[in-house]
Amino acid sequence: xxRVTIKDIARIAGVSYATISRALSGSREVSEQTRAxxxxxxxxxxxxxxxxxxxxxxxxxxxxGLVVPxxxxxxxxxxxxxxxxxxxxLNYNVMLxxxxxxxxxxxELMDFLxxxxxxxxILASSHNEARACLHEYRQVIPSVLVGASVSxxxxxxxxxxxxxxxxxxxxxxxxxxxLGHQDIVYLGFRPASITHQLRFSGFQxxxxxxxxxxxxxxxxxxxxxxxxGYQLGKQLFAQGTSSTxxxxxxxxxxxxxxxxxxxxxxxxxxxxxxxxxDNISYAALPKITLTTIDQRKPVLAETAVKxxxxxxxxxxxxxxxxxxxxxALVERRSCCAPGRQPD
Amino acid sequence: xxRVTIKDIARIAGVSYATISRALSGSREVSEQTRAxxxxxxxxxxxxxxxxxxxxxxxxxxxxGLVVPxxxxxxxxxxxxxxxxxxxxLNYNVMLxxxxxxxxxxxELMDFLxxxxxxxxILASSHNEARACLHEYRQVIPSVLVGASVSxxxxxxxxxxxxxxxxxxxxxxxxxxxLGHQDIVYLGFRPASITHQLRFSGFQxxxxxxxxxxxxxxxxxxxxxxxxGYQLGKQLFAQGTSSTxxxxxxxxxxxxxxxxxxxxxxxxxxxxxxxxxDNISYAALPKITLTTIDQRKPVLAETAVKxxxxxxxxxxxxxxxxxxxxxALVERRSCCAPGRQPD
DNA sequence: CTGTTAGCGCCTTCAA
DNA sequence: TTGAAGGCGCTAACAG
Numbered sequence: 001x002x003r004v005t006i007k008d009i010a011r012i013a014g015v016s017y018a019t020i021s022r023a024l025s026g027s028r029e030v031s032e033q034t035r036a037x038x039x040x041x042x043x044x045x046x047x048x049x050x051x052x053x054x055x056x057x058x059x060x061x062x063x064x065g066l067v068v069p070x071x072x073x074x075x076x077x078x079x080x081x082x083x084x085x086x087x088x089x090l091n092y093n094v095m096l097x098x099x100x101x102x103x104x105x106x107x108e109l110m111d112f113l114x115x116x117x118x119x120x121x122i123l124a125s126s127h128n129e130a131r132a133c134l135h136e137y138r139q140v141i142p143s144v145l146v147g148a149s150v151s152x153x154x155x156x157x158x159x160x161x162x163x164x165x166x167x168x169x170x171x172x173x174x175x176x177x178x179l180g181h182q183d184i185v186y187l188g189f190r191p192a193s194i195t196h197q198l199r200f201s202g203f204q205x206x207x208x209x210x211x212x213x214x215x216x217x218x219x220x221x222x223x224x225x226x227x228x229g230y231q232l233g234k235q236l237f238a239q240g241t242s243s244t245x246x247x248x249x250x251x252x253x254x255x256x257x258x259x260x261x262x263x264x265x266x267x268x269x270x271x272x273x274x275x276x277x278d279n280i281s282y283a284a285l286p287k288i289t290l291t292t293i294d295q296r297k298p299v300l301a302e303t304a305v306k307x308x309x310x311x312x313x314x315x316x317x318x319x320x321x322x323x324x325x326x327x328a329l330v331e332r333r334s335c336c337a338p339g340r341q342p343d
Numbered sequence: 344x345x346r347v348t349i350k351d352i353a354r355i356a357g358v359s360y361a362t363i364s365r366a367l368s369g370s371r372e373v374s375e376q377t378r379a380x381x382x383x384x385x386x387x388x389x390x391x392x393x394x395x396x397x398x399x400x401x402x403x404x405x406x407x408g409l410v411v412p413x414x415x416x417x418x419x420x421x422x423x424x425x426x427x428x429x430x431x432x433l434n435y436n437v438m439l440x441x442x443x444x445x446x447x448x449x450x451e452l453m454d455f456l457x458x459x460x461x462x463x464x465i466l467a468s469s470h471n472e473a474r475a476c477l478h479e480y481r482q483v484i485p486s487v488l489v490g491a492s493v494s495x496x497x498x499x500x501x502x503x504x505x506x507x508x509x510x511x512x513x514x515x516x517x518x519x520x521x522l523g524h525q526d527i528v529y530l531g532f533r534p535a536s537i538t539h540q541l542r543f544s545g546f547q548x549x550x551x552x553x554x555x556x557x558x559x560x561x562x563x564x565x566x567x568x569x570x571x572g573y574q575l576g577k578q579l580f581a582q583g584t585s586s587t588x589x590x591x592x593x594x595x596x597x598x599x600x601x602x603x604x605x606x607x608x609x610x611x612x613x614x615x616x617x618x619x620x621d622n623i624s625y626a627a628l629p630k631i632t633l634t635t636i637d638q639r640k641p642v643l644a645e646t647a648v649k650x651x652x653x654x655x656x657x658x659x660x661x662x663x664x665x666x667x668x669x670x671a672l673v674e675r676r677s678c679c680a681p682g683r684q685p686d
Numbered sequence: 687c688t689g690t691t692a693g694c695g696c697c698t699t700c701a702a
Numbered sequence: 703t704t705g706a707a708g709g710c711g712c713t714a715a716c717a718g
Contacts, residue, residue: 016689048458052395053711056694077420096439115391259629286602287630359705396695399710
């Protein structure tokens, strides 16, 4: 398992090892023939440059750290792949970490990445502490928050990229209203999350403009899971709701609602329409076919990476920005006009 | 963004930096008071040890590379999380890479990881080339193949951990037969994959022992996707099958079959039973409730990590081993006796 | 065009 | 218990 180094190559090529370095890094200060000879030898000897040593010397690793809550969550898995793709295009590699095991001290994870000398960090999280954390680290490492909204009026200075949650909420309400629904439940509102506050406010405002009021079922957990959607769904159906449509604050919640509806023999969309948010891959599965608001992960990812790389490459200016991505409606088969069969 | 180094600490503590190094690495060769003082200073100054420099010096990174085909595939996402968990327990970090963008030259990815000085590599892949690749690299870096079977009788010397596919195939057949099925289709056999050869042979042998013969629908693509399952399903249903049960070689295929069945107004399991393989998370979703053969990812992961770490720590012995994990049946609601309602 | 030299941040003998 | 010095593999001036 002995690695062959630049020195070994130098010795067998009979040149100094600076020359090897140059030949490898594509410098023009080497004659074409020696370069060719060197490359040949490298290939034969199975030389691989030691990225650690290079980074140590250059003070640059070209890797960006990516923190997601849980890669098992399809939303984050898809986002992660998109981010990796975008990063590679800009010549960066990504080092992925799940924050599952860290929970309330993401700082520890940040420290881990920093000690591995990542050039910057993308933090994907909908938790509120996330932005406080990035704020703390803003003098230490370039970073951008992705997927979560930040408040316009607090003292946290963080770079962020997220879907326009208020617009998404509005879009959801308008779609359902447009279909003819008036008695609508907003399921899974998380009052503690800014992301969800915005989503809810957009939704509510759109309804108010038609003098409508949603029934709201709050979620006081710190995440939105299928299980919670299931519980809220059961709770709703058990009391015999009069509503004709449900807007689930996330697709995961919607999946739980589907399960609950199944148990109560409620058909979707014939008996009740269901609209989700996120457009996770599950939503497209047969028999699920969830109509939902798409976060446009590819755009989210590309914007986040470009944003981060730009702050990495301009360490001097200490401004910050929040990019908003427009959400998009994806129509499948879980919504129809009230009291009617689907088209 | 200036990092504080061991030298800075030494200067402000008024000791040599070797002392700092010792204090940090928990060596007993430092007086308790100087250590305490040093630790205090490190905290105040926000010192973070440079993992790159340390690794360079120690010739050990304590990171293992993990290659999966596509993190978006829930099977690999779950496996990856389990592997990360197991690795952390043994004090290793994992560096995750998707091989999606590399396809037929996984070697390039291996080289990338090696140049980052990972201590070892876990390659998760069902492709046959994977084991040839690991065989090539076996003198270069400790590695283990996970999830894919290797042939007993070829010249490839690779460490491997996989579910016992033959046993899994047998288990599938016996379960269906036990339910009373006789006319069964094996859907999605991939003749080019050893993993699938074994799975199929176990299945077929169990049927032969009852003088039964499966209808087999082959898949000549290099992966098993929902789309392919959908096509094979349509193909099967279009010709009006007489079979009462389908064994789909993977859960992804099964999902496609569900979609196809839906279009043909075939109910599962009332009209036809469906059994999958893998136990991906989708399988448990409402309205999917797929009965399937579980690969027991937690065990798979832990075994793979322990195996790898053991070869990392014993670079001298050049033996290799193939660990088999027993599969397990997970009963949900997609199978019942032929011609009968589910229980 | 090529060689020499001094680091990058840390660890680890060897002395004191 | 602590300090001095060499080295890990590579890059980047600075000289020739």
